[in-house]
Amino acid sequence: MSDWSTIEALPSPKLVDLFAADPDRLATFSLDVAGIHFDWSKTHLTADAMAAFAALAAAQDLTGKRDAMFGGAVVNVTENRPVEHTAERGEGKAESVAIARQFHARMRTLIDAIEGGALGEVRHVLHVGIGGSALGPHLLIDALGRExxxxxxxxxxxxxxxxxxDVFDRFDPAAxxxxxASKTFTTTETMLNAESVLGWMTEHGVEDPYGRVIALTASPDKAVEWGVDETRVLPFSEGVGGRYSLWSSIGFPAAIGLGWGAFEELLEGAAEMDRHFRLSPLHQNAPAIAAFADLYYTQVRHAETRAPFAYDERLRLLPSYLQQLEMESNGKSVRVDGQPVGRPTAAITWGGVGTDAQHAVFQLLHQGTHLVPVEFIAVIEQYxxxxxxxxxxxxxNAFAQGAALMKGKSVDDPARSYSGDRPSSTxxxxxxxxxxxxxxxxxxxxxxxxxxxxxxxxxxDQFGVELGKEMAKEAAKGGGDFDPSTTDLIRRAGLD
Structure with missing residues (x-):
């Protein structure tokens, strides 16, 4: 049988039976790395499943491709680029690490100048970007910038x-x-927002609004052409993808808002996980085990979604961040050779914040007809x-929900019964x-x-985000070959 056939033929034992049969199950399927405890014991992973996925990993040369990514090889084959976000935190090709450090030093120098008053009074930082150029910085600021x-x-x-x-109402344009933030410095939504901010500054008497602009981009020439002074352009490497870019100059809002020391600690924490991923055997490798569980549920149990829930208000943006990271990365239907994958790829990522979600979507998780692997993220230290x-x-509540999903409850009244055997990780x-x-x-x-x-x-790559944007640009120019429904909607909105 093929490696996928072996995985698809895996049995589906009940979680409570797995615990009953193996007194060491918790130790086998839990791990501590970089201040994080990972517990997959309440998933349906077994020794046989781990062996089957390890065999698939060998067949797909996971370790070789992992080394190629860290070594700066062309891993993004459709765009003929290396994948170098790990170099931003010091783990990668030596030349790329050196370039990243130079760019970081440039960012720190500019931050020092701003703090020294070189750009006048600055009390507010308005960061405009979209996708990875916004989600990552927003997560960092919301999680860590509360005091x-x-x-x-x-x-x-x-x-x-x-x-x-909403921001204009709160900010002083003079400060x-x-x-x-735009990798290409051509992103339509971002550039329109930037122009509107400059207009707001001008309307409120700011004499040199362009003198208060910082550009974060992999296309510095375009930023200069647009009007940003070269000394205030913070580049990053072309091999750093948008949704992987918060470690680069895209992280500028965190570096200035939280302080350079905090930004460096962020990089070092990521580097510690890089080293774990690069050096640990697969059966003790947190990203690998988590991926094995993901694939077990999509391929064996045909789960179409997965749901992370952050039991910490500071991580409320994490599910949104993961939506882009996971679905833009792996929401694909063709393999690297251009042939159809022929099987499910990324699960639909959705989630929320505990305990709010318990009084809303957890009804479906406990008693609905969909199998949804749940992931609980919590923090021991009280903030x-x-x-x-x-x-x-x-x-x-977080721990009890995981226990309840697994154990269930059987009573005479079907409406009050819980089937249990529903997986979660913590x-x-x-x-x-x-x-x-x-x-x-x-x-x-x-x-x-x-x-x-x-x-x-x-x-x-993420070519799937382009077609709708291209058609919107055509419509803005008065063109486009649209269906009758879309044409009518454009007319009704007065946009024709």
Whole structure:
């Protein structure tokens, strides 16, 4: 049988039976890395499943492709590029690491100049970008920037003008720094937002609005052509993909908003996970084990979604961040050779925040007809200063939900019965700080990579986002060959 046939033929034992049969199951399927405890014991992974996935990993040359990525080889084959986000945190091809350090040094020099008053008074930082140029920085600022704020930082991605106006109402244009994040420096939504910010500054008497612009881009020449002074352009390498770019100059809002020390700790936490992924055997490798579980549920149990729930308000943006990382990376239907994959690829990622979600979507998770692997993310150390009962209840709810999903409950009334045997994994952080958050994000990146390699797809292109944007540009010019429904919608909105 083929390697996939072996996996597809795996049995589907009940979780409670797996625990009953193996007193060491918890130790076998849990791991501690970089201040994070990983527990996959409440998934349906078994020794046989692990062996089958290890065989598939060998057949797909996972270790070779992992080494190729860290070595700076062309891994993104459809765009003929290396994949170098790990070099941004010091783990990669020596030349690429050196370039990343030069770019980081340039960023720090500019931050020092801003803090020294070189650009005048700065109290607000308005970062405009979209996709990976916004989701990563927004996650960092929201998770880590809740106290001792150096600057008010706002991340705006939506081209809906309401998003900008909400910031305009709060910020002083004379004390605002505009940060434009765009890999190509041609992204339509980002450039329109940037122009509107400049217009707002001009309308409010800022004499030299362009003098208060920072550009974060892999196309520095285009930024200079657009009007940004070369000294305020912070480049990053072409091999750093958008959704993997928060470690580069795209992380500028975090570096200035949280402080350079915090940014360096973020990089080191990610580097620690890089080293774990690169050096650990697969049966003790957190990203690999997580990917094996992902593939077990998509390929064996035909689960179409997976749901991460953050039991920490500071990580409320994590599910949104993971949606792009996982679905843009592995939402593909063809292999690297251009042939159809012929099997499910990325699960649909959705999720939310505990305990809110328990009183909404958990009804479906416990008693619905869909099998949804759940992932709980929680933090041991309490952050808030309220009565410790708040944090105690938060954690107990997270742990109890996982137990309830697995155990279920059978009573005479079918409406009050729970089938149980519903899988979950838990990621328990010692504390939430730049180092552990860096490690957590890097874990998810490498998990995506393992999924992609085992499926035989390229996780690093995203051509699927282009067609709709191209058609919108055609419509804006008054052209486009649209169906009757779309043509009518454009007419009804007065856009023809």
């Amino acid at each position: 001792d704020k150096r600057y008010d930082v706002a991340i705006v991605s939506n081209v809906d003008g309401t998003a900008l106006e 605002t720094l505009l940060v434009i 808030d200063t309220l009565n410790e009962d708040h944090h105690r209840q938060l954690l107990l 990621l328990l952080l010692d504390q939430l700080d730049p180092r552990t958050l860096g490690a957590l994000i890097a874990f998810y990146e490498h998990r995506v990579f393992v999924n992609g390699v085992l499926l035989g797809i390229n996780s690093f």
